[in-house]
Amino acid sequence: MADEDLTLKGIGHLLYTDLLPLNRDGTDISMKFLEAVVKKTCLPFVASDFDRTQKVVDFHQPDEMLNLVDMHIPDDPRDLDSLLYDCHQALHYQVKTGHPHYLNQLSCGLDLVSLAGEWVTASANTNMFTYEIAPVFILLENVVLRKMREVIGYKGGDSILCPGGTVSNINAVLCARYKHFPECKTKGVHGLPCQPVLFTSEHSHYSIKTAASAAGLGTDNVVEVKTDAKGKMIPEELEKQIVACLNYEGPVKKKPFFVNCTCGTTVLGAFDPVEPIANICAKYGLWLHIDAAWGGGLLLSEKYRAERFLGVERADSVTWNPHKLMGCLLQCSTVHLKEDGILMNCNQMNAEYLFQDDKQYYDCRFDTGDKVIQCGRHNDIFKLWLMWRAKGMSGFRRHIDGLMATAEYMTEQLKADTSGRFVLLWPEPECVNICFWSVLFCFGVLFVSLYFLF
Numbered sequence: 001m002a003d004e005d006l007t008l009k010g011i012g013h014l015l016y017t018d019l020l021p022l023n024r025d026g027t028d029i030s031m032k033f034l035e036a037v038v039k040k041t042c043l044p045f046v047a048s049d050f051d052r053t054q055k056v057v058d059f060h061q062p063d064e065m066l067n068l069v070d071m072h073i074p075d076d077p078r079d080l081d082s083l084l085y086d087c088h089q090a091l092h093y094q095v096k097t098g099h100p101h102y103l104n105q106l107s108c109g110l111d112l113v114s115l116a117g118e119w120v121t122a123s124a125n126t127n128m129f130t131y132e133i134a135p136v137f138i139l140l141e142n143v144v145l146r147k148m149r150e151v152i153g154y155k156g157g158d159s160i161l162c163p164g165g166t167v168s169n170i171n172a173v174l175c176a177r178y179k180h181f182p183e184c185k186t187k188g189v190h191g192l193p194c195q196p197v198l199f200t201s202e203h204s205h206y207s208i209k210t211a212a213s214a215a216g217l218g219t220d221n222v223v224e225v226k227t228d229a230k231g232k233m234i235p236e237e238l239e240k241q242i243v244a245c246l247n248y249e250g251p252v253k254k255k256p257f258f259v260n261c262t263c264g265t266t267v268l269g270a271f272d273p274v275e276p277i278a279n280i281c282a283k284y285g286l287w288l289h290i291d292a293a294w295g296g297g298l299l300l301s302e303k304y305r306a307e308r309f310l311g312v313e314r315a316d317s318v319t320w321n322p323h324k325l326m327g328c329l330l331q332c333s334t335v336h337l338k339e340d341g342i343l344m345n346c347n348q349m350n351a352e353y354l355f356q357d358d359k360q361y362y363d364c365r366f367d368t369g370d371k372v373i374q375c376g377r378h379n380d381i382f383k384l385w386l387m388w389r390a391k392g393m394s395g396f397r398r399h400i401d402g403l404m405a406t407a408e409y410m411t412e413q414l415k416a417d418t419s420g421r422f423v424l425l426w427p428e429p430e431c432v433n434i435c436f437w438s439v440l441f442c443f444g445v446l447f448v449s450l451y452f453l454f
């Protein structure tokens, strides 16, 4: 079954019972096993990830794949050789998302320092709810998130790492709901005398609707505001919609409370104008959230921060995914709140078995578990911190400016193309999304396909 070079010389026939901790003398065997998994499967995969002569994917339909890879759960233990082969098979059919020819949604490339961080994280295998069990990692969260808030322009505030931008946006909506309708936490939305309404552009990410649904507010109460030709929210349209809501005459009054401003829309990469939207939010007393899951990386470049994010520090909350433009390994998403304490007040349940604030021997302020709608949290910080250490602020600025320069080059190439095969959707992309039509004439039939390039 296993290839010759995919065997563990001398120990391949052994079982999990021969490894630590079941075999107390199993250190040597255990290390050999792990070393083989890394050397024979992970490292060759990583190397091939960057190899332009290799295919991006060895694609098979699901029914074929079920035959190609032995996936069944066996009745009896399998030996170490067979586990090594399982690892090899999994990576063999995996899409090479770090490959230069891999062009897919919103995350690509493989940052090697971040990968090293992920390996370290996996070895530590710790939960992130208390300082007690993850002292260094918890403090790293503190340091990195504070730095990110500084970049946003917040003084103080609070942040949390979430399993993806969608959950970050859900957290923002929950905090806004808590701020405007605190009784919701205990009474639920049925206790409200009015219907809370959210506003977001028609080009925004669908997770705003997810958040409205998850928060019990309902997707029907998300108003989609019109965008201009570039895909940016039209502030006048936003105000019109808010006023229409306020004037609504029905059995249950509508109460606008939340505006989502997208900085870097998922498809066109458009930036909603922050300042005019912030002015409207201030005028009507609404929570301003900035969904910069995609575009947030541009905050690291002074040039693009000034051009795209003017007024960002006025927002009540900001979602920013380091696993997108910054190239951090999946998953790594952050949400930042301007008001310190709101995350905790919104989500705290005081589970006594976990969060005993009478622990005498350390400062419980660093415990994060009760701030979130999760209980346990994965360690998503170390890989981000490590790559930030490697690059420094200047390295990240170069990284971001480099991405934008590549996008500009691509745009110029498309503009310079005289074959008529490519039609740019928008000549001045604001992010690294370059949308163009590829027009193919073939047997008199016109095929048009839309490409998104990141």
Ligand SMILES: *Cc1c(COP(=O)(O)O)cnc(C)c1O
Binding pocket: 106, 163, 164, 165, 166, 167, 169, 204, 205, 207, 262, 264, 265, 266, 291, 292, 293, 294, 321, 333
């Ligand atoms: C990708 C994206 C999200 C969702 O982030 P996930 O990490 O995929 O959950 C939200 N908003 C915008 C604008 C995005 O581009």
